Structures are given as C-alpha cells and as structure tokens.
Amino acid sequence: MKSQQETSALRAASDSLFYSVSSTFQPSLLLCSDMSLYSFGIEPLSCHAWNKDRTQIAVSPNNNVVNIYEKKGKDWMKIHELTEHSGRITGVDWAPESNRIVTCASDRNAYVWSLKDGVWKPTLVLVRINRAATCVKWSPLENKFALGSGARLISVCYFEKENDWWLSKHIKKPMCSTVLSLDWHPNNILLAAGSADLHCRVFSAYIKDIEEKPGPTPWGSKMPFGEVMLELKDCGGWVHGVSFSPSGDQLAWVAHNSSISVVDAAQGKEVTQLTTDHLPLLSVLFVSPTEIVAAGHNCCPYQFTYKGPGALEFVKKLDIPKQTSKGSMSAMQHFRNLDKKATEEDSNELNTLHQNSIMQLCIVSGEKGKVEKFSSVSLDGAVGIWTFKH
Numbered sequence: 292m293k294s295q296q297e298t299s300a301l302r303a304a305s306d307s308l309f310y311s312v313s314s315t316f317q318p319s320l321l322l323c324s325d326m327s328l329y330s331f332g333i334e335p336l337s338c339h340a341w342n343k344d345r346t347q348i349a350v351s352p353n354n355n356v357v358n359i360y361e362k363k364g365k366d367w368m369k370i371h372e373l374t375e376h377s378g379r380i381t382g383v384d385w386a387p388e389s390n391r392i393v394t395c396a397s398d399r400n401a402y403v404w405s406l407k408d409g410v411w412k413p414t415l416v417l418v419r420i421n422r423a424a425t426c427v428k429w430s431p432l433e434n435k436f437a438l439g440s441g442a443r444l445i446s447v448c449y450f451e452k453e454n455d456w457w458l459s460k461h462i463k464k465p466m467c468s469t470v471l472s473l474d475w476h477p478n479n480i481l482l483a484a485g486s487a488d489l490h491c492r493v494f495s496a497y498i499k500d501i502e503e504k505p506g507p508t509p510w511g512s513k514m515p516f517g518e519v520m521l522e523l524k525d526c527g528g529w530v531h532g533v534s535f536s537p538s539g540d541q542l543a544w545v546a547h548n549s550s551i552s553v554v555d556a557a558q559g560k561e562v563t564q565l566t567t568d569h570l571p572l573l574s575v576l577f578v579s580p581t582e583i584v585a586a587g588h589n590c591c592p593y594q595f596t597y598k599g600p601g602a603l604e605f606v607k608k609l610d611i612p613k614q615t616s617k618g619s620m621s622a623m624q625h626f627r628n629l630d631k632k633a634t635e636e637d638s639n640e641l642n643t644l645h646q647n648s649i650m651q652l653c654i655v656s657g658e659k660g661k662v663e664k665f666s667s668v669s670l671d672g673a674v675g676i677w678t679f680k681h
Contacts, residue, residue, distance in 0.1 A: 325678045326610070328644055329367055331360070335670035338380065338651055343387035345655055349373075350668065351380035357394055359411075375402050375413045382427035382438075389433045395424035401438055401448070403457055416457040418446045428473045434501055437482050439470030445484060447496045447516075462494050462517045472532045477539040480505045480514060485530025491544045491554075493521040509540050509556035521560060526552065531587070532575040537660035541597065545572035545585050553583075553597045561600040569593065574652040578662035578679050584609065586649035586667055590641055592677060609677060610643050647671035 334352035341348055348367070351357050355378055359371035378398030385392050392404040392411070399420050402413040418424065422441030429436045435449040438459075443466045446459040468488035475482055475496075482496040495514035497505055510520040521542075528547025535542055540557040549571050552564040570588035578584050586592040591610035597603045640646065647670035655676055657663035667675040 325680070326644055327676050329674045329676070330672060331358075331367070331674065332672050334672050335647070336650070336668040336672055336674065337670075338383050339653060339666065339668045339674060340383045340385035340392070341653060341655065341666070342385055343390065348674065349383050349385055349392060350674065351383060351394075352672070353379065353670075355379060355396060355398070357383055357392075371411055373402075373404060373411055373413070376400060378423065381423065381425050384427055384429045384436065386429045386433040391433070393427050393429060393436050395427040395438055397423035399423060399440075401427060401446075401457075414457060416448050416459065418448065418459050419461070420444065420446060422469075425470055426473050428475060430475050430479050430496075431477060432479045432502075434479075435496070435498060437473050437475070437496060439473050439484065439486075441469040443468060443470075445470055445473070445482070445494070445496075447482070447498065449498055449501050460498065460516060462496070464517075465519065465522065466490070466492070471529055472544075474533045474535050474542075476508075476510075476535050477537070478505060478508060481508065481510055481520060481535075481539070483533040483535060483542050483544075485526075485533045485544050485546075487529045489524070489526050489528060489530070489546075491521075491523045491526050491530045491533060491542070491552075492519060493542065494518065495520060510560075521554065521556075523554060523562065526550075527564070527566075528571070531571065531573045532585070534575045534577050534583070536577045537580050537658070541577075543575050543577060543583050543585075543597070545575045545587065547571045551575065551583070551585055551595055551603070553603055555600055558600050563597070563600055563603045565595070565603045565605065567593075567605060573648065573650055574667075576652045576654070576662075576665060577659060578654075578665065579681060580660060582606075582679075582681070584652060584665060584679070586652055588648045589643075590645045590647060590649060590669065591643040592649065592652065592665075592667060609679075644675050645669040645671050645673060649675075 337353050339350045347361050349359050355376045357373040360367035361370045376396040378396040380396045382395045395401040401416040404411045420440045420442040424440045426439040438446040445462040448459040470486045472485040480497045482494045495518040526546045527550050533544045543553045550566045554562045572585040573587035575585040583595040594606040649667045649669045655664035655666045
C-alpha cells in the first residue's frame with residue numbers, strides 16, 4: 292500500500308500536469324472528413340456566433356465575457372474581449388451584414404457592439420426587464436432583435452436614430468414563465484418563442500415605425516405588434532429550442548420530454564410529434580426544407596426528416612464513434628486514473644465528438660434551405676463543425 296506521503300506526491304504531480312495541459316490552447320482535432328473539434332479551454336461554452344465569412348467566432352466561456360477568436364491556419368487566436376457585462380452571458384448573435392454583435396446576460400442588460408477603429412464599442416439597450424435575459428436573436432433584415440428573459444416577456448429592440456439609442460417594445464401576454472428560445476420567420480415579422488410554461492408560440496413583432504406593413508402568411512393575415520398567431524399548449528416540457536423552416540411555413544421545436552415536434556402552417560397548423568429515446572434535446576435547426584438537426588444532453592447531433600403531417604422520422608446519428616486505445620491515453624489521464632481509481636484504464640470517456648451536453652447549433656456555410664456545414668458548442672469547452680450531406 293502506498294504511504295500517505297507517496298499518495299500526496301502523486302496527486303500533486305497529477306494536478307500539476309492537469310493544469311499545465313489545460314491552460315494551453317489545443318489545436319484542431321480532426322476525427323474524419325465530416326467533423327472536426329476545436330477546444331477553447333476547460334470552461335463550458337454556453338453560446339456562440341459567427342461573423343459573415345466565418346473567419347471569426349464569438350464564444351462565452353460561461354462567465355461575463357465574450358471572447359472573439361480568429362482563424363489563423365489550423366488554430367484559433369483570441370483577438371478581442373467583450374467585457375461590459377457584470378453577469379453570466381446567456382446569449383450572443385452576430386449580424387452578418389451590419390457586422391454588429393448583440394449580447395445579453397443574467398445582469399438584465401443587453402449591448403449592441405460595433406467595431407470602430409479596431410475596437411468593439413458597446414451601446415446599452417433599454418430592454419426594461421427585472422429578471423435575467425436568457426436568449427437573443429437578430430432579425431433577418433438586422434433592423435431589430437428579440438430578447439427573451441425570465442421576466443415572462445420578450446423585448447423586441449430597434450434603433451431610434453433621433454436619440455441614438457436602442458429602444459424596446461414588450462410582448463407580455465400570454466407567457467407565464469421564462470422565455471428559453473427564439474427564432475425569426477424569414478419575413479422579418481413573425482417570431483417563434485419557446486418557454487418554461489410548456490408552450491410554444493408564434494407572435495407578430497411588426498413595428499410600424501421602422502418597417503412596412505406585412506402581407507398575409509399561412510400563420511395569419513392580421514399582424515399588429517404582439518398578436519399571438521399560434522399558441523401550442525402542453526408541449527411535453529420546457530421548450531428548449533425552436534426553428535422555422537426555410538420557407539417559414541413550418542416550425543420545429545424540441546422539449547424537455549425528449550421530443551421533437553413540427554407544426555405545419557401550410558397544412559392547417561397540424562402538429563406532428565416524435566418522442567425519442569434520447570436524453571432531452573436543447574437545440575434544433577432546419578438544414579433543408581425537409582431535414583432537421585437537433586442536439587442536446589446526448590452530446591451528439593441527430594438527423595430527422597419531415598415530409599408532411601404525420602411523417603416526422605428519425606434518420607440517423609450524425610457522429611462517428613471514436614476509436615480509443617490504451618496506447619492513446621495521455622500522461623495526465625494515466626496519473627489521474629492511478630490516483631483516483633488505482634487503475635490505468637479510463638472508462639468515462641464518451642464515444643462521441645463532444646464529451647458533454649451540446650447547448651447550441653449554428654449554420655456555418657450554406658443557406659438555411661441547404662446547409663452545408665453547421666457548428667455546435669458544448670459544456671466540454673469545445674466547438675464542433677459538422678458537414679451535412681444532403
């Protein structure tokens with residue numbers, strides 16, 4: 292049996308090696324031609340956004356800072372830090388055409404960031420909420436953005452040129468709990484929201500001061516601000532993610548009961564639900580008119596297909612199991628296993644690209660009608676990039 296002094300020395304050596312390895316930037320780990328992994332440290336990543344040409348990425352390591360990295364060769368180098376928030380960042384979105392970043396946090400604030408002379412300058416948004424902000428999303432035309440919060444409302448924010456500030460209008464009723472997810476319809480007017488009151492809704496976010504009156508849609512024709520175009524009750528759990536189809540005629544969402552659902556406005560707003568045997572999904576994304584990708588606590592993305600009411604099916608898992616071997620174990624893991632388990636083996640590593648829950652999916656290349664690549668951020672501190680084959 293090892294003496295107490297030997298055990299302490301071994302633990303110290305293990306911890307020292309762990310921190311020395313974790314503090315260094317890890318390059319891309321290319322597993323196959325269809326997916327790759329980029330590590331951004333040991334802190335969880337809660338949200339991310341890309342610039343227009345996908346050469347830069349904004350990520351938050353689960354604190355009050357947003358780090359902006361730039362792709363240089365095979366590595367990502369940090370070039371900016373956005374540090375205005377005092378609470379944990381809960382949402383970030385990057386407008387491709389105007390090159391503005393919007394962030395929100397648990398400090399009940401939101402900022403719009405503009406790049407001036409090589410420095411990102413923040414502008415405070417008057418969101419007028421008394422609870423934490425939870426998510427944020429630019430509209431397709433980038434003339435407004437929507438912000439969800441724990442205050443049981445959605446702030447639709449727009450820029451007022453006369454006073455040079457960002458104002459907000461509130462959508463309050465009939466929400467009864469925290470807004471967890473948002474997505475814009477392609478027409479720049481309709482807004483989908485999932486919330487913790489087990490409801491999925493579609494609202495009108497039409498602001499007559501900044502845009503023309505919208506035309507009729509399959510969701511409805513009368514669209515004054517805040518109008519409830521659709522309200523789906525008892526979705527089976529918290530609605531973690533929502534996504535409009537490329538045409539905007541369908542809306543997909545994922546709930547905490549491990550289900551994925553689609554409502555089809557072009558087919559009388561008929562709802563099709565599929566309950567999976569996976570852990571709950573947290574994010575959902577239409578990648579073509581009929582194909583959907585969703586991911587969450589199972590640590591890998593899944594593909595689903597929707598071909599009409601009653602025809603929502605699981606297709607496949609979009610991850611290739613990693614081939615592990617005893618010889619590939621790092622020195623750090625070797626020492627940790629000896630110290631904690633008295634064994635050289637490690638049975639805790641998942642056979643997936645990500646080693647923890649996937650929090651968010653984003654488009655990397657291609658249009659929503661035909662996504663070529665998409666990205667995922669995870670609580671394992673990594674960003675995965677996936678090639679979708681149509």
